[in-house]
Amino acid sequence: MKKEGTIFKNLDGFVLVTTFFFLWFAISFGDSVEDIVAYFLILTFGILHGANDLKLIQTSNSNAKKKSSFLKVSSYYVFFILICASLFYFLPSLALLTFVLFSGYHFGEQHWSSKFKRRSKATLWFYSSYGLIVLSLLFVSHTIEVNTVIENITGHYIEPNFFSYLLFFNIGLFAILYLLLKKNRSLESNWIREIFYLVVFLVVFKTASLLWSFAIYFILWHSLPSLVDQIKFLYGGITRKNIILYLKTSLIYWAISVIGLLVLFLFFGRDSNTFIAFFFSFLAAITFPHVLVMTRLNK
Numbered sequence: 001m002k003k004e005g006t007i008f009k010n011l012d013g014f015v016l017v018t019t020f021f022f023l024w025f026a027i028s029f030g031d032s033v034e035d036i037v038a039y040f041l042i043l044t045f046g047i048l049h050g051a052n053d054l055k056l057i058q059t060s061n062s063n064a065k066k067k068s069s070f071l072k073v074s075s076y077y078v079f080f081i082l083i084c085a086s087l088f089y090f091l092p093s094l095a096l097l098t099f100v101l102f103s104g105y106h107f108g109e110q111h112w113s114s115k116f117k118r119r120s121k122a123t124l125w126f127y128s129s130y131g132l133i134v135l136s137l138l139f140v141s142h143t144i145e146v147n148t149v150i151e152n153i154t155g156h157y158i159e160p161n162f163f164s165y166l167l168f169f170n171i172g173l174f175a176i177l178y179l180l181l182k183k184n185r186s187l188e189s190n191w192i193r194e195i196f197y198l199v200v201f202l203v204v205f206k207t208a209s210l211l212w213s214f215a216i217y218f219i220l221w222h223s224l225p226s227l228v229d230q231i232k233f234l235y236g237g238i239t240r241k242n243i244i245l246y247l248k249t250s251l252i253y254w255a256i257s258v259i260g261l262l263v264l265f266l267f268f269g270r271d272s273n274t275f276i277a278f279f280f281s282f283l284a285a286i287t288f289p290h291v292l293v294m295t296r297l298n299k
């Protein structure tokens with residue numbers, strides 16, 4: 001049935017065409033222009049896709065007929081962010097490792113969850129290995145810059161070969177699980193299309209700066225589809241009215257995050273050499289609770 005005013009009917013097509021447009025942008029402009037646009041998109045669309053977590057928790061609680069006060073939910077949420085931020089301060093290596101593993105799972109879940117007919121224990125490994133393939137493609141394409149950021153956060157230098165081992169290990173794990181899940185009919189997907197997407201990511205990552213590469217994946221392939229799923233979950237469909245409703249409820253949380261980042265930057269992050277490390281640590285702290293919220297919604 002055609003829904004009145006529904007937009008974004010072909011999201012995959014839109015994402016792919018925009019990826020090529022962003023690739024052209026990377027070829028035409030230098031790293032500093034790419035980085036400015038990347039920060040802008042991450043701070044707008046990227047942060048926005050995690051700004052409605054409290055409403056998502058409340059809606060899923062009320063769907064499950066569970067009562068929970070807004071104050072209680074929001075104080076748990078803020079407390080959890082503070083714990084994650086202090087983990088980055090006191091145990092940065094453990095925090096970064098956990099963040100990368102969680103992110104791998106989260107990226108994989110966003111990409112694959114709608115293609116699953118049945119879930120099992122293998123699903124967790126499947127999602128994680130896919131997300132870690134994407135992240136390690138990014139790491140092998142920008143080994144030096146990634147290592148600088150990791151060194152700034154943790155004080156440890158990673159052997160460049162490690163990123164290639166991570167990539168090959170996850171490709172192996174993912175391929176085995178893909179075949180198994182296809183064989184027992186848990187998964188519906190077109191492998192040629194999926195390999196094509198991975199090749200596109202590699203070309204993009206090899207061409208664009210680290211931040212622009214990350215932004216292209218994070219905004220187009222993760223945040224945009226996640227925003228679409230969230231609006232459908234909260235309001236039932238993608239219409240202009242529902243997008244405005246979503247923006248209205250998330251605006252305050254979005255503003256708090258961006259103003260919080262600015263204030264922290266003024267106090268701690270002014271050194272431009274360490275800014276990107278500071279930026280990723282901030283992103284990580286606000287991402288942990290978001291990953292848990294989205295995992296709960298996908299169950």
Ligand SMILES: CC1=C(/C=C/C(C)=C/C=C/C(C)=C/C=O)C(C)(C)CCC1
Binds near residue numbers: 102103
């Ligand atoms: C790109 C990149 C890194 C990883 C970033 C990750 C893993 C981001 C995940 C974001 C998520 C999951 C956001 C929320 O939805 C490192 C390791 C910091 C090193 C520098 C470059």
